[in-house]
Amino acid sequence: MKVMLVYPPTSDLTAPYLSVPMLTGFLRGHGVEVVPVDANVEAYDFLLRRGPLYEMRSRIERRLGRLERKPMLRHTEQLAYAASWGALGDAYAVCDGIEEAVAILRDPVRFYEPEHYARAVDTLDASMQVISAAYTPLTVDFTAYRTPFSLTSLAEITHDAAEEWNPYHAYTAEVLFPRIASEAPDVVGISVCFPGQTQPAYSMAMAIKEAFPSVHLTVGGPSMTQMLIRQSGQVLAEALGPFDSGVVFEGEHTLLALLEIVEKHREDPTALTKAFGLQPNIVHRLPDGAGHYRKGSANIDMRALPSPDYDGMPLSLYFSPHRVLPYDPTRGCYWGRCTFCHYGLSEVGTASYRERKVETCVEHLRALSERYGTKTFYLSQDSVAPKTLVRFAEAMAEADLGIRWATDLKAEKYLTAERADILRKGGAVACALGIESASPRVLGLIDKGAPVSVLGEVIERLSDADIAVEAMCFTEFPSETISEALDTLRFLEAHREEVAAFIVGQFDLTHGSLIAQTPEKFGLRETWQVEGDRFGVGLFYREQRPSKRGDDAERLDEALNDLSKGWWLRRYPWAGSLSTAHTLFYYLRFGKGALRGLAGVEGGVIGARSTVRKAQYDLEALEEAQERESEIWQALTHEQRRISREAYRELAQQAPSVSPSPQTYRLLAGHPPVLLRRRSTRARRPKHQPNALKQHR
Numbered sequence: 001m002k003v004m005l006v007y008p009p010t011s012d013l014t015a016p017y018l019s020v021p022m023l024t025g026f027l028r029g030h031g032v033e034v035v036p037v038d039a040n041v042e043a044y045d046f047l048l049r050r051g052p053l054y055e056m057r058s059r060i061e062r063r064l065g066r067l068e069r070k071p072m073l074r075h076t077e078q079l080a081y082a083a084s085w086g087a088l089g090d091a092y093a094v095c096d097g098i099e100e101a102v103a104i105l106r107d108p109v110r111f112y113e114p115e116h117y118a119r120a121v122d123t124l125d126a127s128m129q130v131i132s133a134a135y136t137p138l139t140v141d142f143t144a145y146r147t148p149f150s151l152t153s154l155a156e157i158t159h160d161a162a163e164e165w166n167p168y169h170a171y172t173a174e175v176l177f178p179r180i181a182s183e184a185p186d187v188v189g190i191s192v193c194f195p196g197q198t199q200p201a202y203s204m205a206m207a208i209k210e211a212f213p214s215v216h217l218t219v220g221g222p223s224m225t226q227m228l229i230r231q232s233g234q235v236l237a238e239a240l241g242p243f244d245s246g247v248v249f250e251g252e253h254t255l256l257a258l259l260e261i262v263e264k265h266r267e268d269p270t271a272l273t274k275a276f277g278l279q280p281n282i283v284h285r286l287p288d289g290a291g292h293y294r295k296g297s298a299n300i301d302m303r304a305l306p307s308p309d310y311d312g313m314p315l316s317l318y319f320s321p322h323r324v325l326p327y328d329p330t331r332g333c334y335w336g337r338c339t340f341c342h343y344g345l346s347e348v349g350t351a352s353y354r355e356r357k358v359e360t361c362v363e364h365l366r367a368l369s370e371r372y373g374t375k376t377f378y379l380s381q382d383s384v385a386p387k388t389l390v391r392f393a394e395a396m397a398e399a400d401l402g403i404r405w406a407t408d409l410k411a412e413k414y415l416t417a418e419r420a421d422i423l424r425k426g427g428a429v430a431c432a433l434g435i436e437s438a439s440p441r442v443l444g445l446i447d448k449g450a451p452v453s454v455l456g457e458v459i460e461r462l463s464d465a466d467i468a469v470e471a472m473c474f475t476e477f478p479s480e481t482i483s484e485a486l487d488t489l490r491f492l493e494a495h496r497e498e499v500a501a502f503i504v505g506q507f508d509l510t511h512g513s514l515i516a517q518t519p520e521k522f523g524l525r526e527t528w529q530v531e532g533d534r535f536g537v538g539l540f541y542r543e544q545r546p547s548k549r550g551d552d553a554e555r556l557d558e559a560l561n562d563l564s565k566g567w568w569l570r571r572y573p574w575a576g577s578l579s580t581a582h583t584l585f586y587y588l589r590f591g592k593g594a595l596r597g598l599a600g601v602e603g604g605v606i607g608a609r610s611t612v613r614k615a616q617y618d619l620e621a622l623e624e625a626q627e628r629e630s631e632i633w634q635a636l637t638h639e640q641r642r643i644s645r646e647a648y649r650e651l652a653q654q655a656p657s658v659s660p661s662p663q664t665y666r667l668l669a670g671h672p673p674v675l676l677r678r679r680s681t682r683a684r685r686p687k688h689q690p691n692a693l694k695q696h697r
Contacts, residue, residue: 097606118603236291342512393426
């Protein structure tokens, strides 16, 4: 049997991810021929070039031409017009600047020149804005892939997979298809680890199935596991979509069994279905069309797993000047009690905790370092036990391999100053700590297991040991007040000199979290899914009592913006974000305080030039369309609690159309259009006057 394992967009393009190399190492150890494909980095290497971005620009211009010839714009047309104009300055710059930007990110000299680096990543971010605008209403970056009805049904998945709406279509047809034809795999497996990969994986699978109908298509990974295990019957079959089968939970043994079943029974569909039904954790279709899987163990023994195998991965293609490889010394979370968390290959919470032997980890890293020519690794796991990490560091120091590494870590009182020093001597460069909140009450609801005082002490000890400490926090936990949210920012400010970088995200309720299982314990009046969301992509909630009021959100944003000015923070996966290759490289070159020392360094889009252009419609007036769009979705998800294109259209049609009002704007990449002079004195509706939709509701 030959299997092609594909890691789809959209994800980090600076380093390989662990899933395909882990499966590759296991399957090759059992005699399976494996062709690994990192379609994520290949797709971006294909797209982030002058030619494809020029075509994106042409798409935007063609749409603008059609819209500007209209006598008026309806609601959805206003959104498309605003998105197109918003990316127009970027579209003209990135065609000229993109190849220089990519070259900088792969250049071991200019990569470390902060102004050059900043301009390069600003150019790539601008390119993603152009791609999003070219395929509006798509929003895509290196973590997310969203459309208004994304993943809500197989019909919507099929809609978004069409060439007209799919920015990866050309890569799939021109690069991936010839490789499939050349390699002739019996099975193609797509590994979907993150939510942003889900729709691209479906799109890719639909195209593959049409072009290569005899290939058995299977899918697995954390994101697909969490989606599939919530379904049953006909809905489960619908969720499989173009896939012939799926693998849920940890995939090594199940995928090997699937390959053996396909090899033995591929010419006999009845026998194939029967064999799938006997093998745990294989999702398949029954003769009546319903989906089915026999639940088995979710976890496997890590001690029996080989090292990840990166042979065949495009290691020279990543958007980085050096090579960094992920490695998993453990799986699951040793704590496993955080109430907000549903992460990894588990039904609820996190997967059970398992470890490799420390001696095995050291030997694996020695071999990987020698084979692939790198001394830099990221220990990629849910959460490693601090005691195990200290023993690992002791063994690495004794082996004296010169390897440097970073990891995620839970702050524990166990991490004394002496043990922090052991981590540094054993190769630790950075540790990202799950701080979550600095409010004692909220931290208790999260069940983090360590008081705020311990969090602060661990940050100080690691920093004193010359380890870069990254703080992972979030706000909007159910019942959190504005004062408690600000406690977290005040905590970060108090530890300004010890925190190398931080993120403050927002709470998002997930199906498998303990909060979702017992919402009443966390101050939630109710939770719900909306009618029309076949696969339960969205999960909504209402608090028993509103915890924030009035301008609290604005106050929090202003405080966060003020705090952030003390660091050189950037979007994932660039230097200035957490747990990323580029940030690790900057720590290695400039020290743990690199991102504080570079605060204020500015970039700009390469190729940016100021131009003046007339718009047929007033862009400021179209800002109201975005407000109405938010109101429409609030009405659909919280009031009507149903979503469909028909329900959306009914509300959108009530929004007012706009007539032409030509205005002149200055365009500059990286900035919104700037009005130069107003050419019309037409009466305009006051911005906050209730509109037709509000009156209807």
